[in-house]
Amino acid sequence: MENKGRFTGSHVLITGAARGIGFEIANHFAREGAMLSIMDYNQELLDRATQALKSLTTAVHPYYADVSNLSMVRDAVAAAEKIQSIDILINNAGIAFETPFLQIDEKEWKQILDINLTGMFFVAQTVCRFMAKRKKGVVVNMGSKNGLAAEFGYAHYNASKAGAILLTKTMALELAHLNIRVNAVCPGYISTPMSMEIDPPGFTENFVKQFIPMNRAGMVGDISPLFLFLAGEESRFITGQIIIADGGQLAGQKPADDLLLKINPG
Ligand code: NAD
Numbered sequence: 001m002e003n004k005g006r007f008t009g010s011h012v013l014i015t016g017a018a019r020g021i022g023f024e025i026a027n028h029f030a031r032e033g034a035m036l037s038i039m040d041y042n043q044e045l046l047d048r049a050t051q052a053l054k055s056l057t058t059a060v061h062p063y064y065a066d067v068s069n070l071s072m073v074r075d076a077v078a079a080a081e082k083i084q085s086i087d088i089l090i091n092n093a094g095i096a097f098e099t100p101f102l103q104i105d106e107k108e109w110k111q112i113l114d115i116n117l118t119g120m121f122f123v124a125q126t127v128c129r130f131m132a133k134r135k136k137g138v139v140v141n142m143g144s145k146n147g148l149a150a151e152f153g154y155a156h157y158n159a160s161k162a163g164a165i166l167l168t169k170t171m172a173l174e175l176a177h178l179n180i181r182v183n184a185v186c187p188g189y190i191s192t193p194m195s196m197e198i199d200p201p202g203f204t205e206n207f208v209k210q211f212i213p214m215n216r217a218g219m220v221g222d223i224s225p226l227f228l229f230l231a232g233e234e235s236r237f238i239t240g241q242i243i244i245a246d247g248g249q250l251a252g253q254k255p256a257d258d259l260l261l262k263i264n265p266g
Helices: 020-031 043-053 070-083 106-134 155-178 193-198 203-211 220-231 257-263
Strands: 011-015 035-040 060-064 088-091 137-142 180-187 242-245
Touching: 011 020, 011 070, 011 106, 020 035, 020 043, 020 088, 020 220, 035 043, 035 070, 043 060, 060 070, 070 106, 088 106, 088 220, 106 137, 106 155, 106 180, 137 155, 137 220, 155 180, 180 220, 220 242
Parallel strands: 011 035, 011 088, 035 060, 088 137, 137 180, 180 242
Antiparallel strands: none
Protein backbone atom coordinates (compact mmCIF):
# COMPACT_ATOMS: atom_id res chain seq x y z
CA MET A 1 0.00 0.00 0.00
CA GLU A 2 2.89 2.36 -0.87
CA ASN A 3 1.38 5.78 -1.61
CA LYS A 4 3.48 8.69 -2.83
CA GLY A 5 1.36 11.81 -2.44
CA ARG A 6 1.60 15.48 -1.50
CA PHE A 7 1.54 14.57 2.21
CA THR A 8 3.67 11.43 2.25
CA GLY A 9 5.68 11.44 5.50
CA SER A 10 3.36 13.91 7.25
CA HIS A 11 1.40 13.01 10.36
CA VAL A 12 -2.06 14.64 10.44
CA LEU A 13 -4.34 14.70 13.50
CA ILE A 14 -8.00 15.25 12.59
CA THR A 15 -10.72 15.71 15.22
CA GLY A 16 -14.33 14.71 14.53
CA ALA A 17 -13.09 12.51 11.71
CA ALA A 18 -15.55 9.64 12.11
CA ARG A 19 -18.14 11.05 9.71
CA GLY A 20 -19.15 14.10 7.66
CA ILE A 21 -16.60 16.69 6.59
CA GLY A 22 -13.90 15.38 8.98
CA PHE A 23 -14.14 11.88 7.49
CA GLU A 24 -13.82 13.30 3.96
CA ILE A 25 -10.76 15.34 5.04
CA ALA A 26 -9.24 12.13 6.45
CA ASN A 27 -9.91 10.29 3.19
CA HIS A 28 -8.36 13.11 1.19
CA PHE A 29 -5.18 13.20 3.31
CA ALA A 30 -4.96 9.38 3.14
CA ARG A 31 -5.16 9.50 -0.66
CA GLU A 32 -2.26 11.97 -0.54
CA GLY A 33 -0.11 9.58 1.50
CA ALA A 34 -0.40 11.10 5.01
CA MET A 35 -0.20 9.16 8.26
CA LEU A 36 -3.51 9.72 10.07
CA SER A 37 -4.50 10.09 13.70
CA ILE A 38 -8.25 10.45 13.97
CA MET A 39 -10.04 11.53 17.14
CA ASP A 40 -13.78 11.19 17.80
CA TYR A 41 -16.18 10.66 20.72
CA ASN A 42 -18.43 8.20 18.90
CA GLN A 43 -16.72 4.80 19.28
CA GLU A 44 -18.93 2.96 16.81
CA LEU A 45 -18.46 5.57 14.06
CA LEU A 46 -14.76 5.76 14.85
CA ASP A 47 -14.34 1.98 14.37
CA ARG A 48 -16.23 2.12 11.10
CA ALA A 49 -14.22 5.10 9.82
CA THR A 50 -10.93 3.42 10.79
CA GLN A 51 -11.87 0.28 8.84
CA ALA A 52 -12.85 2.35 5.79
CA LEU A 53 -9.64 4.40 5.90
CA LYS A 54 -7.54 1.24 6.15
CA SER A 55 -8.48 0.48 2.55
CA LEU A 56 -6.51 3.62 1.62
CA THR A 57 -3.66 3.52 4.14
CA THR A 58 -2.34 1.24 6.86
CA ALA A 59 -1.17 4.32 8.76
CA VAL A 60 -4.38 5.21 10.58
CA HIS A 61 -4.55 5.51 14.36
CA PRO A 62 -7.94 6.03 16.04
CA TYR A 63 -8.31 7.84 19.38
CA TYR A 64 -11.53 7.75 21.32
CA ALA A 65 -11.72 11.18 22.98
CA ASP A 66 -14.15 14.02 23.61
CA VAL A 67 -12.45 17.28 22.58
CA SER A 68 -14.13 19.08 25.48
CA ASN A 69 -12.42 16.76 27.99
CA LEU A 70 -8.90 18.09 28.56
CA SER A 71 -7.45 14.94 30.11
CA MET A 72 -8.77 12.75 27.25
CA VAL A 73 -7.33 15.23 24.75
CA ARG A 74 -3.93 15.24 26.49
CA ASP A 75 -3.79 11.43 26.59
CA ALA A 76 -4.77 11.08 22.92
CA VAL A 77 -2.34 13.74 21.70
CA ALA A 78 0.52 12.27 23.78
CA ALA A 79 -0.18 8.81 22.31
CA ALA A 80 -0.27 10.19 18.75
CA GLU A 81 2.97 12.15 19.33
CA LYS A 82 4.66 8.95 20.51
CA ILE A 83 3.98 7.28 17.17
CA GLN A 84 5.31 10.24 15.19
CA SER A 85 5.38 13.98 15.79
CA ILE A 86 2.20 15.70 14.57
CA ASP A 87 2.87 17.99 11.61
CA ILE A 88 -0.68 19.09 10.86
CA LEU A 89 -3.71 19.58 13.12
CA ILE A 90 -7.19 19.72 11.63
CA ASN A 91 -9.52 20.99 14.38
CA ASN A 92 -12.86 19.95 12.89
CA ALA A 93 -15.03 18.42 15.66
CA GLY A 94 -18.23 20.32 16.29
CA ILE A 95 -21.94 20.06 16.97
CA ALA A 96 -24.96 22.16 16.03
CA PHE A 97 -28.63 22.33 16.87
CA GLU A 98 -31.30 24.98 16.65
CA THR A 99 -32.74 26.80 19.69
CA PRO A 100 -34.41 30.23 19.67
CA PHE A 101 -32.33 32.72 21.65
CA LEU A 102 -34.95 33.23 24.38
CA GLN A 103 -35.14 29.47 24.98
CA ILE A 104 -31.45 28.54 25.12
CA ASP A 105 -30.77 27.09 28.57
CA GLU A 106 -27.46 26.91 30.39
CA LYS A 107 -26.94 23.25 29.45
CA GLU A 108 -27.41 23.86 25.72
CA TRP A 109 -25.25 26.98 25.74
CA LYS A 110 -22.43 25.16 27.55
CA GLN A 111 -22.72 22.04 25.37
CA ILE A 112 -22.10 23.95 22.14
CA LEU A 113 -19.47 26.33 23.51
CA ASP A 114 -17.64 23.52 25.34
CA ILE A 115 -17.25 21.42 22.19
CA ASN A 116 -16.99 23.96 19.37
CA LEU A 117 -14.82 26.56 21.09
CA THR A 118 -13.30 25.24 24.32
CA GLY A 119 -12.67 21.85 22.70
CA MET A 120 -10.94 23.53 19.76
CA PHE A 121 -8.78 25.48 22.23
CA PHE A 122 -7.91 22.35 24.28
CA VAL A 123 -6.78 20.39 21.21
CA ALA A 124 -4.99 23.35 19.61
CA GLN A 125 -3.06 24.30 22.74
CA THR A 126 -2.10 20.70 23.54
CA VAL A 127 -0.80 20.03 20.02
CA CYS A 128 0.82 23.46 19.58
CA ARG A 129 2.88 23.00 22.75
CA PHE A 130 4.58 20.07 20.97
CA MET A 131 4.83 21.99 17.67
CA ALA A 132 6.31 25.02 19.45
CA LYS A 133 9.22 22.93 20.77
CA ARG A 134 9.99 21.80 17.22
CA LYS A 135 9.32 25.26 15.72
CA LYS A 136 7.21 23.70 12.99
CA GLY A 137 3.52 23.04 12.44
CA VAL A 138 0.28 23.87 10.70
CA VAL A 139 -3.20 24.18 12.19
CA VAL A 140 -6.43 24.46 10.21
CA ASN A 141 -9.53 25.17 12.27
CA MET A 142 -13.15 24.58 11.28
CA GLY A 143 -15.11 27.83 11.29
CA SER A 144 -18.44 28.45 9.59
CA LYS A 145 -20.18 31.20 7.67
CA ASN A 146 -22.25 31.40 10.90
CA GLY A 147 -19.20 32.86 12.61
CA LEU A 148 -19.33 35.80 10.19
CA ALA A 149 -23.05 36.40 9.66
CA ALA A 150 -25.73 35.35 12.13
CA GLU A 151 -28.27 32.64 11.28
CA PHE A 152 -31.43 33.01 13.35
CA GLY A 153 -32.12 30.18 15.78
CA TYR A 154 -28.42 29.49 16.28
CA ALA A 155 -27.12 32.11 18.75
CA HIS A 156 -25.04 29.52 20.65
CA TYR A 157 -23.58 28.00 17.48
CA ASN A 158 -22.97 31.39 15.81
CA ALA A 159 -21.15 32.63 18.93
CA SER A 160 -19.00 29.48 19.07
CA LYS A 161 -17.92 29.85 15.43
CA ALA A 162 -17.24 33.59 15.76
CA GLY A 163 -15.01 32.62 18.69
CA ALA A 164 -13.27 29.99 16.57
CA ILE A 165 -12.40 32.60 13.95
CA LEU A 166 -10.86 35.02 16.46
CA LEU A 167 -9.09 32.15 18.22
CA THR A 168 -7.57 31.29 14.83
CA LYS A 169 -6.35 34.83 14.25
CA THR A 170 -4.92 35.18 17.77
CA MET A 171 -3.11 31.86 17.50
CA ALA A 172 -1.68 32.97 14.13
CA LEU A 173 -0.29 36.17 15.67
CA GLU A 174 1.24 34.44 18.69
CA LEU A 175 2.65 31.40 16.89
CA ALA A 176 3.97 32.81 13.59
CA HIS A 177 7.44 33.41 15.09
CA LEU A 178 7.50 29.73 16.08
CA ASN A 179 6.92 28.74 12.43
CA ILE A 180 3.37 27.56 13.14
CA ARG A 181 0.70 28.71 10.70
CA VAL A 182 -2.97 28.85 11.73
CA ASN A 183 -5.91 29.38 9.38
CA ALA A 184 -9.59 28.47 9.23
CA VAL A 185 -12.13 27.30 6.67
CA CYS A 186 -15.68 28.70 6.88
CA PRO A 187 -18.15 26.51 4.99
CA GLY A 188 -21.69 27.47 4.18
CA TYR A 189 -24.49 24.92 3.98
CA ILE A 190 -22.95 21.46 3.45
CA SER A 191 -24.89 18.18 3.14
CA THR A 192 -23.59 15.99 5.97
CA PRO A 193 -25.15 13.71 8.60
CA MET A 194 -25.20 16.79 10.90
CA SER A 195 -27.27 18.93 8.53
CA MET A 196 -29.56 16.00 7.71
CA GLU A 197 -30.20 15.41 11.44
CA ILE A 198 -31.08 19.08 12.04
CA ASP A 199 -33.12 19.98 8.99
CA PRO A 200 -36.63 18.72 8.21
CA PRO A 201 -37.41 17.18 4.78
CA GLY A 202 -37.57 19.83 2.05
CA PHE A 203 -35.51 22.33 4.06
CA THR A 204 -32.40 22.06 1.89
CA GLU A 205 -34.25 22.71 -1.38
CA ASN A 206 -35.95 25.82 0.04
CA PHE A 207 -32.75 27.09 1.66
CA VAL A 208 -30.78 26.68 -1.56
CA LYS A 209 -33.48 28.39 -3.63
CA GLN A 210 -33.70 31.33 -1.24
CA PHE A 211 -30.11 31.91 -0.20
CA ILE A 212 -27.39 30.19 -2.26
CA PRO A 213 -26.46 31.95 -5.52
CA MET A 214 -24.77 28.81 -6.89
CA ASN A 215 -28.11 27.00 -6.53
CA ARG A 216 -26.89 23.93 -4.70
CA ALA A 217 -25.90 22.76 -1.24
CA GLY A 218 -22.21 22.16 -0.67
CA MET A 219 -20.76 18.64 -0.59
CA VAL A 220 -18.00 17.40 1.72
CA GLY A 221 -15.72 17.18 -1.33
CA ASP A 222 -16.14 20.94 -1.86
CA ILE A 223 -14.55 21.56 1.55
CA SER A 224 -11.76 19.01 2.07
CA PRO A 225 -9.42 20.42 -0.65
CA LEU A 226 -9.32 23.74 1.22
CA PHE A 227 -7.97 22.02 4.33
CA LEU A 228 -5.25 20.36 2.24
CA PHE A 229 -4.43 23.69 0.60
CA LEU A 230 -4.10 25.47 3.96
CA ALA A 231 -2.08 22.56 5.39
CA GLY A 232 0.30 22.35 2.44
CA GLU A 233 3.26 24.11 0.87
CA GLU A 234 1.16 26.19 -1.55
CA SER A 235 -0.08 28.28 1.42
CA ARG A 236 3.31 28.65 3.12
CA PHE A 237 3.00 32.47 3.44
CA ILE A 238 -0.65 32.44 4.59
CA THR A 239 -1.54 32.66 8.27
CA GLY A 240 -4.41 34.16 10.28
CA GLN A 241 -6.80 33.90 7.34
CA ILE A 242 -10.19 32.37 6.72
CA ILE A 243 -11.46 30.88 3.47
CA ILE A 244 -15.23 31.05 2.99
CA ALA A 245 -16.78 28.31 0.83
CA ASP A 246 -20.52 28.94 0.75
CA GLY A 247 -21.68 28.99 -2.88
CA GLY A 248 -21.83 32.79 -2.69
CA GLN A 249 -24.23 33.07 0.25
CA LEU A 250 -22.29 35.75 2.13
CA ALA A 251 -21.54 37.76 -1.02
CA GLY A 252 -24.87 39.57 -0.69
CA GLN A 253 -28.58 39.03 -1.07
CA LYS A 254 -29.41 36.37 -3.68
CA PRO A 255 -31.26 38.00 -6.59
CA ALA A 256 -34.76 36.70 -7.34
CA ASP A 257 -35.18 34.58 -10.51
CA ASP A 258 -37.15 37.28 -12.39
CA LEU A 259 -34.44 39.86 -11.67
CA LEU A 260 -31.75 37.47 -12.92
CA LEU A 261 -33.72 36.88 -16.14
CA LYS A 262 -33.98 40.65 -16.66
CA ILE A 263 -30.20 41.05 -16.29
CA ASN A 264 -29.29 37.93 -18.27
CA PRO A 265 -32.15 37.28 -20.71
CA GLY A 266 -32.02 33.92 -22.53
P1 NAD B 1 -21.09 15.66 11.61
O1 NAD B 1 -22.00 15.65 12.79
O2 NAD B 1 -21.54 14.96 10.39
O3 NAD B 1 -19.64 15.14 12.04
C1 NAD B 1 -19.03 15.65 13.20
C2 NAD B 1 -18.09 14.61 13.78
O4 NAD B 1 -17.49 15.20 14.96
C3 NAD B 1 -18.81 13.34 14.24
O5 NAD B 1 -18.05 12.22 13.87
C4 NAD B 1 -18.91 13.50 15.75
O6 NAD B 1 -18.95 12.27 16.45
C5 NAD B 1 -17.62 14.29 16.04
N1 NAD B 1 -17.70 15.06 17.29
C6 NAD B 1 -18.67 15.91 17.68
N2 NAD B 1 -18.42 16.37 18.91
C7 NAD B 1 -17.25 15.81 19.31
C8 NAD B 1 -16.47 15.88 20.51
N3 NAD B 1 -16.88 16.59 21.57
N4 NAD B 1 -15.31 15.20 20.56
C9 NAD B 1 -14.90 14.43 19.52
N5 NAD B 1 -15.62 14.30 18.38
C10 NAD B 1 -16.77 14.98 18.27
O7 NAD B 1 -20.82 17.22 11.30
P2 NAD B 1 -20.25 17.96 10.00
O8 NAD B 1 -21.40 18.60 9.30
O9 NAD B 1 -19.29 17.10 9.27
O10 NAD B 1 -19.46 19.15 10.74
C11 NAD B 1 -18.07 19.10 10.99
C12 NAD B 1 -17.62 20.49 11.36
O11 NAD B 1 -17.94 21.40 10.28
C13 NAD B 1 -18.29 21.07 12.60
O12 NAD B 1 -17.35 21.83 13.34
C14 NAD B 1 -19.36 21.99 12.03
O13 NAD B 1 -19.71 23.02 12.90
C15 NAD B 1 -18.65 22.50 10.79
N6 NAD B 1 -19.54 23.03 9.76
C16 NAD B 1 -20.52 22.24 9.21
C17 NAD B 1 -21.36 22.79 8.24
C18 NAD B 1 -22.47 21.98 7.60
O14 NAD B 1 -23.32 22.58 6.90
N7 NAD B 1 -22.51 20.68 7.75
C19 NAD B 1 -21.21 24.12 7.86
C20 NAD B 1 -20.20 24.88 8.44
C21 NAD B 1 -19.37 24.33 9.40
